[in-house]
Amino acid sequence: MSGHKGFLDHYHELIGTWTRKLRSRQQAEDLTHDAFVRVLETPREQVEQPRAYLHQAARNIAVDGFRREDRRQALEREAFEEGATGSGDPEAYVHALELADSVERALAELPLNCRQVFIWQKLEGLTQAEIAERMGLSKNMVEKYMIRTLRHLREHLDVSA
Secondary structure (H helix, E strand, C coil): CHHHHHHHCCHHHHHHHHHHHHCCHHHHHHHHHHHHHHHHHCCHHHCCCHHHHHHHHHHHHHHHHHHHHHHHHHHHHHHHHHHHCCCCCHHHHHHHHHHHHHHHHHHHCCCHHHHHHHHHHHHCCCCHHHHHHHHCCCHHHHHHHHHHHHHHHHHHHCCCC
8 A cells, every 4th residue: 555655645625626527526435436446456566656646547537427317307208108108017117227226236246356346347348358458467367357257246136147
């Protein structure tokens, strides 16, 4: 942890920057926390400029969050439109929303790397090799994260992922 001291110097700066951008102190604190977790999971020698790395990590996490919210809104819109046209079932719509909430809660219980691998592979369609390159991990490690995530989802959702 002592090797990461340079990152702690930027904690308040990051919260201030993201409070202005997100217009929410709580969201900025959550984002800053996630960025610090990502930094602490990254080998120290891979980070040359702590401040730039922290800001980039926060930006990536924020973008992923916005993409997730966009997908969720699209799912809700699609389910609502199906229900409104009579071709869908209102109970199916409610079930889809409940399932999305359950998946979101189950994913939130996992480490950041597991969530990131799942999102990039299952929702963005990236290959394990592409994810490994982006994250600076072995393909084997990416596969282990995905297995752990799918097992966790099966246990918490009682369905096949």
